[in-house]
Amino acid sequence: MKTTWMEIPKSVSIFEVCPRDGLQPEPVFIPTEKKIELVNRLTDAGCTRIEATSFVHPKWVPQMADARAVLAGIRRKPGVTYSALIPNMRGLELAIEAGLDEVVTIVSTSESHNRKNLNCAPEETLRQIEEINRVARQNNVRVRSYIATVFGCPIEGAMPPEKALEFALALESFGAYEVSLGDTTGMASPIQAFEIPLLIKAKLTRASLAVHYHQHEGIEHACNLASLQAGIRVFDGAAGGLGGCPYAPGATGNARTETIVDMFHRMGIDTGIDAAKLRSAGDYAQTLSTLLHMHPETE
Numbered sequence: 001m002k003t004t005w006m007e008i009p010k011s012v013s014i015f016e017v018c019p020r021d022g023l024q025p026e027p028v029f030i031p032t033e034k035k036i037e038l039v040n041r042l043t044d045a046g047c048t049r050i051e052a053t054s055f056v057h058p059k060w061v062p063q064m065a066d067a068r069a070v071l072a073g074i075r076r077k078p079g080v081t082y083s084a085l086i087p088n089m090r091g092l093e094l095a096i097e098a099g100l101d102e103v104v105t106i107v108s109t110s111e112s113h114n115r116k117n118l119n120c121a122p123e124e125t126l127r128q129i130e131e132i133n134r135v136a137r138q139n140n141v142r143v144r145s146y147i148a149t150v151f152g153c154p155i156e157g158a159m160p161p162e163k164a165l166e167f168a169l170a171l172e173s174f175g176a177y178e179v180s181l182g183d184t185t186g187m188a189s190p191i192q193a194f195e196i197p198l199l200i201k202a203k204l205t206r207a208s209l210a211v212h213y214h215q216h217e218g219i220e221h222a223c224n225l226a227s228l229q230a231g232i233r234v235f236d237g238a239a240g241g242l243g244g245c246p247y248a249p250g251a252t253g254n255a256r257t258e259t260i261v262d263m264f265h266r267m268g269i270d271t272g273i274d275a276a277k278l279r280s281a282g283d284y285a286q287t288l289s290t291l292l293h294m295h296p297e298t299e
Contacts, residue, residue: 005229006229008267008268008269009228009233009269010269010270011233011269011270011271011272012228012233012234012235012264012269012270012271013048013049013233013234013235013271014047014049014234014235014236014237014257014260014261014271014272014273015049015051015180015210015212015234015235015236015237016042016047016049016050016051016236016237016238016239016257017051017212017236017237017238017243017254018038018042018238018239018240018242018243018254018257018282018285019035019038019039019042019050019051019052019053019070020051020052020053020054020064020084020085021051021085021238021243021244021254022238022239022240022242022243022253022254022285023035023038023063023064023242023243023285023288023289024054024061024063024064024243025063025243025244025245025291026063026288026289026290026291027290027291028290029062029063029065030063030288032066032069032070032073033073034288035053035066035070035288036070036073036074037284038239038281038284038285038288039052039070039074039082040074040075041277041280041281041284042239042278042281043074043075043077043080044277044281045273045274045277045278045280045281046271046272046273046274046277046278047080047273047278048079048080048081048272049080049081049083050080050081050082050083051083051084051085051104052070052071052074052082052083052084053066053067053070053071053084053085054067054084054085054086054087054091055067055084055085055086055087055090055091055092055094055095055098056085056086056087056091057087067084067094067098068094068097068098071084071098071099071100072098081101081102082100082102083100083102083103083104083144084098084100084103084104085103085104085105085106086103086104086105086132087105087106087118088128088132089128089131089132089135091103092132092135092136092141095141096139096141100141101140101141101142102141102142102143102144103132103136103141103142103143103144104143104144104145104146105129105132105143105144105145105146105171105176106118106125106145106146106147106148106182107122107125107126107129107145107146107147107148107167107171108122108125108147108148108149108153108184109122109147109148109149109150109153109159109160109163109164109167110122110148110149110153110155110156110159111156112153112155112156113148113149113153113154113155113156113184114148116155117148117245122167126167126170126171129143129145129171129174129176130170130174133174133175133176134174134175136175137175142177143174143175143176143177144176144177144178144179144180145171145176145178145179145180146179146180146182146212147164147167147168147171147179147180147181147182148182148184148245149182149184150164150181150182150183150184150196151181151183151184151187151188151189151192151193151196152183152184152185152187152188153184154184154185154187161192161195161196161199161200164181164196164200165199165200165203168181168200168203168204168207168209169203169204171207172204172205172206172207176207177206177207177208178207178208178209178210178234179200179204179207179208179209179210180209180210180211180212180234180236181196181197181200181209181210181211181212182212183211183212183213183214183220183223184214184245185214185244185245185252186213186214186215186216186219186220186252187216188213188219188220188223189219189223190219190222190223190225190226191226192223193211193213193222193223193224193226193227193230194226194227194229194230195230197209197211197227197230197231197232198230198231201230201231201232208233208234209232209234210232210234210235210236211223211224211227211232211234211235211236212236212254212255213236213254213255214243214244214252214253214254214255215241215252215253215254215255215256216252220255221255221259221260221263223255224255224260224263225263235255235260236254236255237254237255237256237257237260237261238253238254238255238256238257238285239256239257239258239278239281239282239285240256240258240281240282240283240284240285240286240289241253241254241255241256241258241259241282242254242285242286242288242289242291242292256282257278257282258275258278258279258282261273261275261278262275
């Protein structure tokens with residue numbers, strides 16, 4: 001019996017998170033000029049969507065204390081979108097002052113993780129995100145939204161897909177142009193990576209859907225492939241495979257962008273990224289990390 005693949009797209013979009021998600025858990029402060037260099041290298045490699053930093057209070061994420069300086073120092077290239085993660089309205093104000101036209105919000109399906117990450121219940125975070133979207137619209141700023149712990153919570157365990165669907169529809173109704181489904185600690189299976197995005201994508205009417213997997217012995221790449229088959233066309237990754245949530249027990253690095261891009265290129269799918277320059281940027285990112293020994297998958 002002959003079997004065939006689903007229709008393979010001609011291109012996909014890569015959302016690069018290393019400068020923020022990749023560096024945020026590092027315990028030793030990375031000099032601002034090196035963060036700027038990383039963003040510039042990713043830009044030169046052809047990355048057109050870069051999460052450059054976050055406007056989180058330095059008390060909670062000390063590594064991001066230089067957010068304004070990083071954004072002031074990078075070489076902004078026309079056609080490249082630079083964004084910052086924001087936890088609240090104050091973060092939005094700082095992002096607007098920094099001249100950004102895109103911000104990223106986050107909410108967890110898990111109450112335990114959301115309280116650790118944002119110090120409130122998910123429902124309160126959603127109310128804040130609704131207000132962020134309202135003010136962002138007034139300032140011509142687009143909002144992208146993460147949903148964390150979609151595929152499982154390291155504290156509470158399995159999470160119902162219906163909760164992620166509920167949150168995705170709420171975020172779309174607030175005005176998010178894109179929703180990214182986060183794996184958080186590498187708990188996703190390829191079956192989940194197919195079924196959950198397929199469920200949510202079928203219900204969204206305006207927002208696009210992305211996936212954001214974390215490492216677990218290479219399974220993250222099987223998950224990206226499964227999500228591709230589910231119709232996902234936007235994939236988050238971190239150069240060098242760095243990162244992880246500081247408030248998620250057992251958090252591992254992000255899916256490595258170099259491997260994601262190489263996989264798609266071998267399949268004949270264009271990413272718009274120069275693979276050699278991306279590998280160089282990833283190698284540079286790894287020189288900034290003191291946590292690599294904790295994440296053997298990135299070595």
